[in-house]
Every structure is written in C-alpha cells, then in structure tokens.
Amino acid sequence: MGFPYDKLDWSVVDGAMFMGAGSTLTFFYTLIAIIICIAFLLYGQMIESDKYDKVTK
Amino acid sequence: MEEKIAELTAQIAQLEASSQVTNTMFAEAYYYLTIPLMILIHAGFLAYEMGATRMKNVLSSGVKNILAFAFVIPAFYFVGWWVYWAFPTGINFAAGPMGISGWEYASGIAWGWGESAQYMGPNIADNASGVFWGAFALFAATTASIMSGSVIERIQTVGFVILAIVLGAFAWVVAAAWGWHADGWLVTQFGMHDFGAAGVVHAVAGFFALGVLINLGPRIGKFNADGSANDLSGHNLPFTATGLMLIIVGFWGFLMACMILPGEGWSWTANTGTTIYGTPMNLSALSFNILMGICGGVIGAWLLNRDPFWMMSGALAGIISVASGLDVYFPALALIVAIGAGLLLRPAARMLEAFGIDDAVGAVTVHGTIGVYGMVVFGVFATGYPALFIENAPTVSILGQLVGAIVCSLCGFVPGYLLSLGLGGLGMLRTPEAAEIAGLDPTKVPAQAYPEGIPASAQPAE
Numbered sequence: 001m002g003f004p005y006d007k008l009d010w011s012v013v014d015g016a017m018f019m020g021a022g023s024t025l026t027f028f029y030t031l032i033a034i035i036i037c038i039a040f041l042l043y044g045q046m047i048e049s050d051k052y053d054k055v056t057k
Numbered sequence: 058m059e060e061k062i063a064e065l066t067a068q069i070a071q072l073e074a075s076s077q078v079t080n081t082m083f084a085e086a087y088y089y090l091t092i093p094l095m096i097l098i099h100a101g102f103l104a105y106e107m108g109a110t111r112m113k114n115v116l117s118s119g120v121k122n123i124l125a126f127a128f129v130i131p132a133f134y135f136v137g138w139w140v141y142w143a144f145p146t147g148i149n150f151a152a153g154p155m156g157i158s159g160w161e162y163a164s165g166i167a168w169g170w171g172e173s174a175q176y177m178g179p180n181i182a183d184n185a186s187g188v189f190w191g192a193f194a195l196f197a198a199t200t201a202s203i204m205s206g207s208v209i210e211r212i213q214t215v216g217f218v219i220l221a222i223v224l225g226a227f228a229w230v231v232a233a234a235w236g237w238h239a240d241g242w243l244v245t246q247f248g249m250h251d252f253g254a255a256g257v258v259h260a261v262a263g264f265f266a267l268g269v270l271i272n273l274g275p276r277i278g279k280f281n282a283d284g285s286a287n288d289l290s291g292h293n294l295p296f297t298a299t300g301l302m303l304i305i306v307g308f309w310g311f312l313m314a315c316m317i318l319p320g321e322g323w324s325w326t327a328n329t330g331t332t333i334y335g336t337p338m339n340l341s342a343l344s345f346n347i348l349m350g351i352c353g354g355v356i357g358a359w360l361l362n363r364d365p366f367w368m369m370s371g372a373l374a375g376i377i378s379v380a381s382g383l384d385v386y387f388p389a390l391a392l393i394v395a396i397g398a399g400l401l402l403r404p405a406a407r408m409l410e411a412f413g414i415d416d417a418v419g420a421v422t423v424h425g426t427i428g429v430y431g432m433v434v435f436g437v438f439a440t441g442y443p444a445l446f447i448e449n450a451p452t453v454s455i456l457g458q459l460v461g462a463i464v465c466s467l468c469g470f471v472p473g474y475l476l477s478l479g480l481g482g483l484g485m486l487r488t489p490e491a492a493e494i495a496g497l498d499p500t501k502v503p504a505q506a507y508p509e510g511i512p513a514s515a516q517p518a519e
Contacts, residue, residue, distance in 0.1 A: 002441040003452075010336050010446045017337065018387040019438050029389040036396055040360050047363075051518065 080320045081184050087318060088188035094310020095195035097303050099126055102202035104300030106209055107506075109291035109366075109418050113496025114210045115506040121209075121217050125201040128218050129225035133197040134177070137226035138190055139167040144234035145241045153240025185323055192314040196233075196258055197225040199311065203262035204473075206418035208269060210276050210289075211493050214501075216477075216485035220269055223476055224469070229261040232468040236461050237333055239445060244334060248444035248451035249461035252332045253312050253380030255431035256462050261469035263425020266416070268473025272481050275415030277493050286410045289417070292511070294366060301369035305351060308376055312343055312383060325446055335446030338384035346383045349391040350375040357399020363518075370419055371399040374427040381435040381458070385442065394434050398427050425466065432462040 004021040005012050020026045103122050110118045142163035145153050152159035166176045166186070176186040201221035208217065236243035237257045243249040251257055280286055291297055316338060317324060317331045325335035332338050354375020358368045378398030379391045386394070406422040416422065436458030443450040444457075451457070480486040492500040 003443065008441070008443050008452065009448060009450070010443055011448075013337055018342075018385050019382075019390060020387050026387055026389070029387055029393065033389040033392045036393065037356065040356055040396075043360060 077320075084318045084321050085184040085188055088185075088192050088314060091310040091314035092188075092191045092195055095192070095199065095307050095314070098195070098199050098307030098311065099202055101300045101303030101305075101307055102206060104303060105297050106206040106300070106418065108293040108296030108298075108300060109206065110209050111289065111496075112292045112507065112511070113498055115292065115498060116502040116504055117214075117497035117500075118209045120502060121212070121214055122202060122205050124214065124218050125205055125221040125225075126198050129198045129201045129221055130194050132222045132226035133194045133230075134190070135169065135226070137197055137230045138177075138193065139163045140227060140230040141193065141234050141238070142167050144231050145238045147235075147242050153238075154245065155239045158234070158238065158240040185321065196254070196311065196314075197229065200229045200258055200262040200265070201225040203259070203420050203424050204266040204269065207266040207416045207420035208273055209417045210497065211488050212273060213485055213488055216480045219480065219485070220265075220473070220476060223472055224262065224265045228265055228468055228472045229258060232257045232261045232465045235468075236465065239334055243457075243461050243464060244444055245451060247457035247460050248453050249457050250332075250334065250336075250435065250439065250442065250444050250453045251381045251432060251461065252334075252338070252384045253315055253376075255377050255380040255428045255435075256465035258428075259377050259380070259424040260428030260432065260462060260465040263421050263423070263428055264466040264469035265473035266469075267414070267421045267425060268470045268475075269477040270414050270416055270421065271474060272477040273486060275413065276417070277490065279415045280413060284411075284413065286415075298365050298369045301366075301373060305372055305376065308373075309343075309347065312347060312376075312380070313340065316340065316343075331446065332384050334444060336384065336443065337446070342384050345388040346379055346386045346391040347376055349386075349388045350379040350383075350395040353392040353395025353397075354378065354399040354402075357396040358402050359399070361400060362403045367403055367419075370423050371402055374398045374402050374423050377424065377427045378431040378434065380428075381431050382439055385439060390438065394431075394438075397434070398430060401427065401430060425469070429462040429466060432458045432465070 004017060004023070016022065020029060099122070103119055106122055107115050107119050142158055143150050143160050145158035150160035152162060156162070165173050167173060169177045176183060180186070201224055204221065204224055205217070235241045236249045236251055237254060238244065241249070276289060278287060279289055315333060317333060319326050319328050319330060325331040329337045330339045351372045352375065354371040354373065355368050358371025358374070362368070375395035375398055378395050379386055402419070402422060405426045406416070406419045409416055409421055414421070433455065436453060436455035439453045440455060442453045444453055445451065477486055488497060498506065
C-alpha cells in the first residue's frame with residue numbers, strides 16, 4: 001500500500017501507478033483473488049448439490 | 058535558404074493547427090458519445106423498474122421514470138451547472154486556488170442569460186461546454202433514476218418529479234462541487250478521491266432515496282403486523298435483469314466521461330489523460346478494473362443468494378465499490394473489493410427491511426451502502442496517494458474518505474428527508490390507499506401494459 005514512488009507528486013509518475021506497484025503485494029492480491037474464486041465455486045457446488053439431492057430423494 | 062525556412066515554418070504551423078483541430082474534434086466526439094451511452098443507463102433503469110413492479114403498476118412506474126429524465130435535464134441546465142461551478146469552496150462562493158470556481162466564475166459561464174449565455178448554447182468557437190454540460194446532465198439524470206426504483210408503486214407522479222429535480226439539479230451537484238472538483242474543499246482539505254463518483258453520485262442518490270422512503274412508508278402488504286416482511290415480487294424478472302445489464306453497459310459511458318482528455322485549453326496536461334483531479338489515468342485502467350468489479354460483485358452476490366436479481370445488482374454494486382479508485386486499483390484487488398460488496402449486498406438490504414424500510418429495488422443498499430463502502434475501502438488501500446496534480450497536494454487517507462462519504466450521504470439524506478416530509482404535508486407524496494390497492498395503471502395511465510396477459514411461469518425453488 002502507499003504511493004509507489006519516492007516523491008509524493010504525480011509529476012514523477014512515468015509508469016505503473018496502481019496500488020502495490022513494484023512490490024510483492026500484487027502477487028498476494030492475485031493469489032487471494034484466485035483462492036476466493038475457487039473457494040466460492042466449491043461452496044457453490046456444495047449448495048447446488050444439496051438442492052439436487054432434495055429433488056432426487 | 059530563408060525562403061525555404063519560412064516555407065517549412067509555415068508548413069509546421071499548418072500541421073500543428075491541423076493536429077489541434079483533430080484533437081479538439083476527437084475530444085468533442087469523445088464526450089458527445091458518452092451521452093448516448095449514458096442514456097442506456099436510463100433505458101436500463103426503465104426496464105429494471107418496470108420489471109420490478111407488479112402488473113398493476115408497470116406503466117405508471119415507466120411514466121415516472123421517463124418524466125424524471127425529462128425534468129431533471131432542463132433543471133440541470135437552468136440551475137445545476139451553475140451550482141457545480143459556484144459551490145466548490147463551500148457556501149461562501151469564493152474562488153478556489155485553481156481559479157475555476159466561485160460565484161463570479163460560475164456566473165460567467167453557466168447562466169443562460171447575459172454574457173455567460175454564449176457558453177450555454179450553440180457557439181462555433183466552443184467545442185467543450187455543450188458536451189461537458191451534456192455529460193454532467195446525464196450524471197444528474199442518473200441520480201434521479203437511482204431514487205426512482207426504490208419508491209415505485211406508491212408515490213405520486215408530481216411529488217416524485219419535484220424530488221427528482223432537487224436531487225438531480227441540486228443535492229448531488231453540491232456534493233460533486235465539494236468532492237469532485239479540483240477546487241472542492243473535500244479535495245483540497247481532506248484529500249478526498251472519488252474518480253468514478255461512488256460517493257458524489259451513488260451515495261448521495263442512495264441516501265436521498267432513504268430519506269424519501271422514511272416519509273413515504275412501505276407498500277401496502279409489504280410488512281405483516283409482527284414486522285416480518287413479505288416479498289412483493291415484480292412481474293418480470295428477466296426484464297429487470299436485462300435492465301440491470303443495460304445499466305452496466307451505460308456505466309462504461311458514465312465512467313469514460315469521468316476522464317479528462319489531454320491537449321486542450323481546459324485539459325490538465327498536454328499528453329496524458331487525467332481524472333477530474335488532474336491525476337494521471339487512461340482508459341486501460343478503466344477496462345481492467347470495471348470488468349473485474351462487475352465479476353467480483355456477481356461472484357460475491359451469488360455466494361449468498363442465487364436470485365438473478367441480486368446477482369445482477371451485485372454486478373452494479375461491484376462497479377460502484379471500486380468506482381472511487383478505478384484509476385489506481387490493481388485488478389486483482391478490485392476483484393477482491395467487489396466480491397466484498399457482493400457479499401455485503403443482501404445482508405445490508407435485509408437490515409434495512411428489518412427497520413421497516415421498503416426499498417423496492419435495493420437502491421439504498423446498492424448505491425448508498427456500497428457507495429460508502431467503496432469510498433472508505435479506497436481510503437484503506439490508497440492511503441498516501443496525492444489527491445491532486447499539484448505540488449504538496451493533500452494525500453488520500455481513511456479519515457478523508459470517511460469524511461467525504463459522510464458528507465455525500467448527508468447531502469443526499471437531509472434534502473431527501475426534509476423535502477419528502479414537506480411534500481407529505483402537502484398531500485403530494487403518497488398515493489391514496491384505494492388507488493394503490495386498485496393499481497396505479499388502471500387509476501391514471503390511459504394504456505395497458507399487457508392487453509393479452511402473461512402466462513404464469515414455474516414455481517420458484519426454495
């Protein structure tokens with residue numbers, strides 16, 4: 001987090017300026033996002049299976 | 058030799074002039090095209106709202122929405138545009154440090170009479186005022202549409218139009234002047250950053266709707282004697298879901314209109330796109346983060362609720378949740394923030410219901426609650442970013458974003474509550490009980506939505 005340039009001034013910005021630019025944060029953001037997507041899919045599958053089970057019983 | 062140099066100099070001057078004309082025409086066309094894109098927001102709200110009503114109120118809901126658009130645009134022309142330029146430094150109407158605000162400046166460019174009228178009508182030497190005004194007028198109409206859905210099936214038409222005019226031509230414009238303008242005091246003193254208007258459009262409109270809903274009361278049959286809520290389902294969920302998708306399409310126009318193009322007299326820089334605060338950005342940033350926002354919102358909403366209405370609302374909430382920082386979010390982070398918004402959606406709507414508020418389409422939650430969430434979350438992740446393109450600029454902070462979110466919410470809630478209270482006192486707010494029970498279409502609309510009826514569909518799952 002924080003401004004990714006040494007000087008707190010937009011005039012020095014000449015490239016990537018997003019949150020976490022130039023740090024390992026981008027890796028962690030990406031990893032967390034992927035884990036959430038997979039976890040949600042698994043949970044979603046569980047819920048949907050319960051609904052199918054109710055109909056088939 | 059001198060002749061050759063003079064000839065080359067003339068050619069360079071001609072090329073520069075030609076290049077400037079191209080840039081000016083591109084800038085004009087860019088903002089012009091955001092207007093029809095934003096009209097899609099209204100097409101979407103129209104479908105969304107009509108689908109969310111019961112069959113007896115379909116057309117009256119549509120009439121109300123169409124009229125809001127028709128009255129808010131001229132009201133914004135008459136008053137709103139002036140308010141935006143006059144109010145940034147506060148109610149003292151003083152000129153701000155950038156010299157583009159205050160009573161004198163606003164009166165010189167935004168009134169439809171006197172010298173300033175030259176900027177408020179066709180003028181071959183002015184390729185900017187009309188398209189900027191048009192884009193802002195559509196932002197204004199969007200606020201009215203946001204409020205429109207929440208009050209369906211029991212509000213009087215004229216009372217609603219008065220509320221829409223005050224919201225679209227004054228309430229949100231004050232918030233925009235304070236927090237969405239380079240001279241705005243929320244920006245210069247608190248470092249507020251709200252690129253895509255999560256606070257100045259969505260939170261204002263959402264909380265304005267809440268103020269109105271408190272005085273308007275719930276629809277007949279919404280709540281039981283014990284306080285539990287009934288689901289008054291709309292008559293056409295596919296229509297509503299399609300409407301939401303149209304709103305999302307329109308938001309691409311809304312958000313691209315928030316970017317300031319380079320190379321013009323009114324631009325911040327010669328060669329870089331900027332936000333309204335002058336901080337650098339480009340359309341690629343929007344492309345990354347809007348798409349991630351949409352997807353995150355849908356995913357989050359889907360986890361807690363399989364209802365396509367809330368999933369599509371999640372898409373909208375996803376965009377709103379990252380709107381403040383679309384220019385600087387990292388896409389994976391935008392996805393995470395938007396998933397949070399999707400998760401928040403349904404519990405927040407249920408909480409509102411527990412307080413006896415009948416928000417027919419979840420507008421208070423999607424726009425108000427998520428607008429505030431987006432503003433504050435941005436403060437958490439963007440702390441330390443300079444808020445303006447100037448030396449020693451104030452920086453973004455959690456406190457600054459929180460103050461901004463509270464001010465925006467009050468800019469909506471206070472006028473919404475007071476005006477609806479006054480309209481209620483005058484008998485111009487709520488429809489008579491008999492008309493509500495019979496339906497507003499048979500009471501006042503000289504047309505029939507479905508003359509041949511609609512067959513019933515399958516029963517819903519648990």
